Amino acid sequence: xxxxxxxxxxxxxxxxxxxxxxxxxxxxxxxxxxxxxxxxxxxxxxxxxxxxxxxxxxxxxxxxxxxxxxxxxxxxxxxxxxxxxxxxxxxxxxxxxxxxxxxxxxxxxxxxxxxxxxxxxxxxxxxxxxxxxxxxxxxxxxxxxxxxxxxxxxxxxxxxxxxxxxxxxxxxxxxxxxxxxxxxxxxxxxxxxxxxxxxxxxxxxxxxxxxxxxxxxxxxxxxxxxxxxxxxxxxxxxxxxxxxxxxxxxxxxxxxxxxxxxxxxxxxxxxx
Amino acid sequence: xxxxxxxxxxxxxxxxxxxxxxxxxxxxxxxxxxxxxxxxxxxxxxxxxxxxxxxxxxxxxxxxxxxxxxxxxxxxxxxxxxxxxxxxxxxxxxxxxxxxxxxxxxxxxxxxxxxxxxxxxxxxxxxxxxxxxxxxxxxxxxxxxxxxxxxxxxxxxxxxxxx
Numbered sequence: 001x002x003x004x005x006x007x008x009x010x011x012x013x014x015x016x017x018x019x020x021x022x023x024x025x026x027x028x029x030x031x032x033x034x035x036x037x038x039x040x041x042x043x044x045x046x047x048x049x050x051x052x053x054x055x056x057x058x059x060x061x062x063x064x065x066x067x068x069x070x071x072x073x074x075x076x077x078x079x080x081x082x083x084x085x086x087x088x089x090x091x092x093x094x095x096x097x098x099x100x101x102x103x104x105x106x107x108x109x110x111x112x113x114x115x116x117x118x119x120x121x122x123x124x125x126x127x128x129x130x131x132x133x134x135x136x137x138x139x140x141x142x143x144x145x146x147x148x149x150x151x152x153x154x155x156x157x158x159x160x161x162x163x164x165x166x167x168x169x170x171x172x173x174x175x176x177x178x179x180x181x182x183x184x185x186x187x188x189x190x191x192x193x194x195x196x197x198x199x200x201x202x203x204x205x206x207x208x209x210x211x212x213x214x215x216x217x218x219x220x221x222x223x224x225x226x227x228x229x230x231x232x233x234x235x236x237x238x239x240x241x242x243x244x245x246x247x248x249x250x251x252x253x254x255x256x257x258x259x260x261x262x263x264x265x266x267x268x269x270x271x272x
Numbered sequence: 273x274x275x276x277x278x279x280x281x282x283x284x285x286x287x288x289x290x291x292x293x294x295x296x297x298x299x300x301x302x303x304x305x306x307x308x309x310x311x312x313x314x315x316x317x318x319x320x321x322x323x324x325x326x327x328x329x330x331x332x333x334x335x336x337x338x339x340x341x342x343x344x345x346x347x348x349x350x351x352x353x354x355x356x357x358x359x360x361x362x363x364x365x366x367x368x369x370x371x372x373x374x375x376x377x378x379x380x381x382x383x384x385x386x387x388x389x390x391x392x393x394x395x396x397x398x399x400x401x402x403x404x405x406x407x408x409x410x411x412x413x414x415x416x417x418x419x420x421x422x423x424x425x426x427x428x429x430x431x432x433x434x435x
Contacts, residue, residue: 067293100297102360104304105325105332108296115292143321147312181317212320247331 002026002054003088004200004240006268007259011055015245016044018252022259024271025053027200029242032057032090037080045085055085056200059092062127064137065110066096070123075130082133089199091136091169092127094120094160109142112149112156117163124164136167136199141174141206141215143181153178154192161197168194170238171202172229177215186228190235200240203229203262217246221258230265241266306358326353329361337368340389343382351375369398376415383433386416391429394422 008027011019019028028048035041035057045055059078062070082090095107110116128135139157151159161168170193179186203226205219221243229241243258256272263270301307303322309315330352334341341348355371362370372389375381381389393413398404410423418433 067296096296099293099300102297102300102305104300105329105361108299108303108321111292111295113292119292143324144314144317210320210323212317214324 001086001088002052004054004056004242006240007263007266007271008200008240008242009259010058010242010244010246011045011048012246013042013044015249015255016042018255020044020047022271024269025051026271027054027056027240027242029056029058029091029244030085032059032078032081033061035081035085037077037084041084049085054088057081057085057087057090059090060107061097062092062123063095063097064092064123064127065094065116065120066099066123067119068099070126072126072130075127078127079130079132082131087133089134089136089167090131091138091199093138093140094157095140107140109140109145110156111146112151112153113146114150117151117156117159120160121163124160124166128164128166134167134199136169137161137164138169138171138202139174141171141177143212143214145182154189158192158194161194167199168197169200169202170195170198170232171204171215171244172232172241173202173204173206173215173221173225173244176225176228177206177213180213187231190228190232195232195236195238198236198238200242201229201232201238202242202244204244205258217244218248220250220254221261226261226265229262233266237266241268305360322357323353326356329356329364329367332364333368333371336364337372337385337388339387340368340372340382340385343384343386343388363403365404366398369404370400372415373400379416381416383416383418383435386418386433387420387429389413389415390418390420390433391427394420395425395427 004027006026009019011028011030030045048055057078062074064070078090093107096110097104097107175186175189203221204215204217205221206213206215207219241262243262259272260270298307298310302309303325309318327349330349333352334348344351352371361367369392372381372385376389390413394411396404397407407422412421416433419431420427420429
C-alpha cells in the first residue's frame with residue numbers, strides 16, 4: 001500500500017521476466033483492463049506484491065471525458081483490481097475512447113470547454129464514489145485540437161483537478177509531443193500546472209511520422225523528453241516516475257539503460 | 273470562431289451542454305467509420321490521427337492473430353490498414369477473423385494464416401455478426417487447404433496448408 005516512489009516501469013506480460021529481475025524496483029503500473037476481477041492474478045504481479053512492490057492499476061477504457069456517464073461495470077472492475085492488488089491509488093486519462101456506440105480504439109482529446117470540464121468532473125466523481133483509493137488523472141497526447149476551445153490547457157487541467165480533488169499523473173512525453181505538434185513551449189505549460197499534485201510521472205518514447213511527433217511507447221525515449229524531465233524535476237521533483245513501453249521491446253540492456261537514464265535525470269536511486 | 277459566431281453558423285458548439293455527446297460521436301465516426309470530418313478541425317491532423325489509430329489497431333490484431341500477421345510479413349500493416357479503413361473495430365479477435373475470411377475468399381490468405389484460421393474455426397463458432405462462441409460439440413475448420421479438428425476442446429491441425 002506504499003505510494004509510488006522512485007523509478008518504476010509499466011508491467012506487461014512480455015517483459016514480466018525483465019521486471020521481476022529489477023532488484024531496486026519499488027513500484028509498477030499495470031493496465032487495469034488486463035487484470036481479471038476474479039480468478040488467479042498473473043504470477044508476475046503476485047510475486048511483485050510479495051516483494052512489497054506497489055502496483056498501480058492504470059485504466060485506459062473508462063472514457064472519463066465521455067459525455068455519457070461512465071459505465072458502472074468498468075468502474076467496478078477498476079475498483080476490484082485496486083482491492084486485489086492492494087493498490088495505493090489508481091490512474092486514468094482525461095480523454096474519451098468511445099461515443100455514439102463506437103470504440104475509437106485510443107484516447108481522444110476533449111474540447112477544452114466548460115461543458116467538457118463538467119462532464120469529466122461528473123464522471124470522475126462517479127468513479128471516486130466507488131473506488132477504494134485515490135485516482136490520478138493523466139492528460140493525454142493529442143494529434144489534434146478541437147476548433148473552439150474556451151480554456152487553455154493549463155486552465156482546463158487545473159479546473160478538473162481542483163473540482164475533483166484528483167491527483168495528477170503527468171506524462172512528460174505527452175507534454176513534449178503536444179508542444180512540438182502545436183508549436184508551443186512545453187516549459188510554459190509546466191510553469192502553470194500544479195506540480196505539487198503529481199502522484200507520479202510517465203516517461204515514454206515516440207517517433208516522428210508524417211510531420212507529427214507520435215507518442216508511440218514503442219520507440220526509445222528521445223533526449224528532448226529526458227531534458228524536459230530534468231526541467232520538471234528542477235522545478236518540483238515528483239515522488240515517482242515510470243517508464244512506459246508497449247511494444248517492440250528492446251533487448252534487456254537497452255531497457256535497463258532507459259531506466260538508468262530516468263534515475264540519472266531525476267536523481268532517484270538506480271533500480272537495475 | 274467564438275460562441276456567437278458558432279451559433280450563427282449553426283455550429284453545435286453553441287449548445288454547450290447537450291451537444292458534447294453528438295460532437296464526440298461525430299468525431300469518432302470521422303476517425304474510425306469513414307464519417308465526414310467535423311467542421312473546424314485541422315484535416316491534416318485528423319488524417320494523422322486516423323492513420324495512427326489504424327496502425328495501433330493493426331498491432332493489436334496482430335497480437336490476436338500472430339500467424340496471420342507473420343504470414344503476411346512486411347505486407348501485414350498495409351493489408352490490415354486497407355481492409356480496416358472506414359470499418360469500425362469489432363474487437364481485435366473478430367477484426368482478424370473477418371480479414372482472414374476475406375483473404376481466404378480472395379485466395380490470398382498465406383499458409384500460416386490459413387492454418388490459424390482453420391484452428392479458430394474448429395474451436396469456435398463465429399457467424400460474422402456476434403462474438404465467437406466455443407463449440408460444445410466436436411468441430412472442424414478448413415481454410416486455404418488447411419484442415420483442423422477439435423474434439424472435447426482439444427484442437428489439432430490435421431492437414432497443413434500447401435506451401
